[in-house]
Amino acid sequence: xxxxxxxxxxxxxxxxxxxxxxxxxxxxxxxxxxxxxxxxxxxxxxxxxxxxxxxxxxxxxxxxxxxxxxxxxxxxxxxxxxxxxxxxxxxxxxxxxxxxxxxxxxxxxxxxxxxxxxxxxxxxxxxxxxxxxxxxxxxxxxxxxxxxxxxxxx
Numbered sequence: 001x002x003x004x005x006x007x008x009x010x011x012x013x014x015x016x017x018x019x020x021x022x023x024x025x026x027x028x029x030x031x032x033x034x035x036x037x038x039x040x041x042x043x044x045x046x047x048x049x050x051x052x053x054x055x056x057x058x059x060x061x062x063x064x065x066x067x068x069x070x071x072x073x074x075x076x077x078x079x080x081x082x083x084x085x086x087x088x089x090x091x092x093x094x095x096x097x098x099x100x101x102x103x104x105x106x107x108x109x110x111x112x113x114x115x116x117x118x119x120x121x122x123x124x125x126x127x128x129x130x131x132x133x134x135x136x137x138x139x140x141x142x143x144x145x146x147x148x149x150x151x152x153x154x
Contacts, residue, residue, distance in 0.1 A: 001054045001118025004152045009069050010062040016055045018122055019083035021095070025049040028107045028135055030098035031075060034145075036138065037105035039115060040098035041081075054122045055083060055093055063094070075100040108140040110149040117153065 006013055023045050030038040041051040058066065070076050076096040083093045107115075112135060119129045140146045 001122060001124075002114045003054075003118070003121060005114050005118070006056060006066075008152050010058065010065050013062065014057040015122070016057050017083075017085040017091075018124065019053065019055055019085040019091070019093070021051040021053065021081055021083055023047055023049060024051045024081075026051045026132070027098075027101075027103075028112070029101045029103045029105065031100040031102040031105060033071070033074070034108075034140075034142075035105075036108045036111060036140070037102070038098070038107065038111065040101070041095055042098070042101075052119075052124050052128050054118065055085070055091075070096050072096070106136050106138045108146070109137045110140060110146045112137050113150065 003013070003015065021041055023043060024041045025044045025046075027040045027042040028037045029042070030040045032038045041053070067078075072078065075098060077099050078094050079097055080092050081095050082090045084090050112132070116129065116132055119132060
């Protein structure tokens with residue numbers, strides 16, 4: 001959700017809206033190659049759950065580049081989902097979903113910080129952000145990567 005992180009990866013993108021993906025739950029259980037967990041809008045089928053996020057407009061070439069960063073075909077796949085935006089209109093959007101899940105894993109501190117910064121930057125509901133803040137993390141054993149990930153905010 002962090003605009004700075006996304007622009008660092010695929011340059012100029014446009015924010016279109018904040019929206020809700022119903023019957024999904026935000027989970028940090030996507031097994032990553034770096035030994036940590038990443039986010040997933042996990043389909044649970046229960047209407048009491050929903051994931052709040054940010055919709056970005058990207059070009060086809062930006063999407064293909066983002067596929068590489070996200071690891072399309074290596075633990076993430078894409079799907080089209082219905083998103084309810086602020087005026088209760090439903091639009092279609094593309095999201096990534098995890099295909100390799102390990103619920104025992106935790107995200108690195110820097111990764112969760114990207115998610116929190118994005119949520120705060122786009123004024124997602126405070127109670128939603130607080131739930132993200134409560135997610136446990138692990139320190140990245142690669143201190144240099146930790147610093148490199150967060151340098152975009154300086």
